[in-house]
Amino acid sequence: MSQFTNRRILSTLAAGILTTGAVAVAVTPADATTAVAGAATANPAAASSNVKDVCGAPKPGFDRCFAQIRTDVHEPAHISRAAGTAGRPATAATAPAGFGPADLHSAYNLPTTGGANQTVAIVDAGDDPQAEADLTVYRSTYGLPACTTADRCFTKVNERGAASPLPADQNWGVEIALDLDMVSAACPQCKILLVEADQPSAVDLGTSVDTAVKLGATEVSNSYGATESSDTPADAAHYTHPGVAITASSGDRGYGIPNEPAVFSSVISVGGTSLTRSSNARGWSETAWNGAGSGCSAWVDKPAWQTDPNCPGRMVADVSADADPDTGPAVYLTDYGAPGWIIVGGTSAASPFIAGMIALAGNPAKFPNASALYAPSAHAGLNDIVGGSNAPSTLCGGDYQCNAVVGYDGPTGIGTPNGLSTF
Template sequence: MVAGPASATGTRTDGVNTSQAQSLRTALRNGTLARTAGKTDVCSVHRLRCQAEMLTVSKKSKTPIRQSLGTTVGPMTMAPPIGYGAKELQKAYGLTNASSRTGTIVVIGAGAYPTLESDLAIYRSAYHLPACTKANGCFRQMNYLGGAPYKPAKGGDMQYGEEELAVETALDVDMASAACPKCRIISMQVPVIDGFYGTTKQTHNAILHFATGVRTAKKLGADAVSISYGYPTDKYSDKGKIATLMRQPGMAIVSSSGDDGFMFEEGQWPQSLRTVTSAGGTSLYVDKSAKRGYREVAWNGAGSGCTDDLGPAVGQPKSVSKACYGHRAASDISAVADPYTGVAVYDSYAPYTGMPYGFIVVGGTSASSPFLAGLYARAPRNKSIIGPNTVYAAPSSAFHDVTIGTNFGVGMCKAMGYRNNLCDSAVGWDGPTGRGTPAGLKAFKH
């Protein structure tokens, strides 16, 4: 395990001032923010398993614990927020006039987060979403077995982990809220140690905890589950007991495709499973000349690849799985994930540094996974759902087809002996974005 630096507390000196905010908001939406801003991998740089990336004020910014080391440049924090908000995401994906049922979304993540309910309230208030609290029955926190949530960790490295992992959890509940404002949200926790890289035994324990959480979610009557974490695949993760726990007909299970681009045949669990919807990612731009007012290209970090020990995902046609010689091909469907066109997230949990972020800009396929899970829960309930079957059964009108962009380099997949559409956007299905991004709710109820 990697321990964090020495703990420190103090006043934040980084962030964005009011005079900069409007120009940064505009730059994020028109695709020019990458010229000046930086980004940092919230998770894997520190040997954590989540799939989130945070925008920083400059390309010289350090990692998310940098302020404890005295640096004055850090995450792009600002109130009011800079990133895409709930109303904009609803407009971009055809949800403004879509029906909305009171479904239940479970997001599973690692570690305690005692300020999550109040943080969620601030996010929802900023976008005029209805209150979602424990008191009104909308919000719950629990452990993966259904019991009381975990207490905050003690000890520097565990507190350090929880502070970083809280960014992931805040992203999950905020994106679930944006996708389905009327849905109930359950934040389900596995032990904080499960969020760290570790031995094979530790990894298998973490996978078992997540899979058990999925079964608990089904027992609670959830409509959809989101897992924004990635673990290496092997016989233990892909077959036997784990595969059985991860097969829950009538409940959608969505997971991040990864943030490292094309992964060859080294797909990560659980998005590699046949019964899980793999969430790819795009860059989202405001474009007044486009019919819907937005355009998208494949995000260069969106995960894609093959799971060579498993057959096609449930419902995945041969025309798609042939890209992986008949095996499971990822991803299935996408939403915004590029941190340079990232979403607004509110996170105040800072047990390690004592310096809360507030509103930040976050991306990664950790953003697309809970957003898509929210759409599954928002759509009319479909007991026949298993894996991405409804995504592949839906008509082409259910998607915004993404035909520009690559996650490996144009033509590189072919040069490596694979089909180009595993890496390069194309008409119809492609690896980085699947069938495309949602145009309303058709893909989740067909």
């Protein structure tokens, strides 16, 4: 039996067929593959009826963005909004629906300054011609400093690093707006580099990550993915850049086969929570979002710094932040029917926010992988998320791979940020 076949069987056992200790079970490769495929579809998004995917199912060799949009919230641009001034956002009474930068900074105990020497890259597919203009509206509304091409804070390039020609629209406009706004929310002083791949293929997106690093990005966020396969190990090189922190969304289909690039050991895999205000000392409460991706890899070896017991391969995720569309951030967008404010979620929101937060702390070289998050000294700077699940109990039972438990778990990883001490 080959190493990969053995790994696939073990992964299947860890992914829901078996959720307690090791037990000798005779499983054929075909049985294992079928069981894993079943796990991937057993919890399809667990989304509310008022939520829809931005990107549809990808064709083979292509990725999909993980943004999810609220269909019941859209405030047209003509609705009067009192724009903020630098350092003074619109008031609560006039702010758009959904969380804004101040809410997220409060929830995760973040400072308002930092990251001025950092460049956060976001990688997406296709061009959004209104990206800079929409970003300007978002930042001015919340009183964030301007970030434009003219002041060299914002840069947009194609996957080869050139300002033109830009690729054709791939219907990722919502994803692009979400990514830009979440980096801005986390790190208002950071520079932002938008790299637009020609198409959402694994090759084009991976090339775009390489280009972002060549152009000086200190952090790179990737809010897209596709289920891992035998091709996965060959794609890892695009996401391995020591000295640059690379984050990737864990996915929005709950527990099952993990997604690449989130499954790569060189990547910080970002899961998702549901974030709500609370009367507790923190002022906020979180549980695992039921759509947050988690899973045990059949193709990527377990890194030495990850020691969870029931998964023999790389386990997703490492860390998390708000991702539930029902508790999501406000996003400004021009191409969603008409200009206006929407609420968007998915782990697509969490990945760029964590990338921006790493930039806010200013230590990207600390994250050639996620190992720093697992150090005992890191725990004080993280909120341990307990409660919530991303799979039916019949699939995963009470196992940590699909339930938010004390300590490490699949949907929320080590936890969510509590200040910058861990980062």
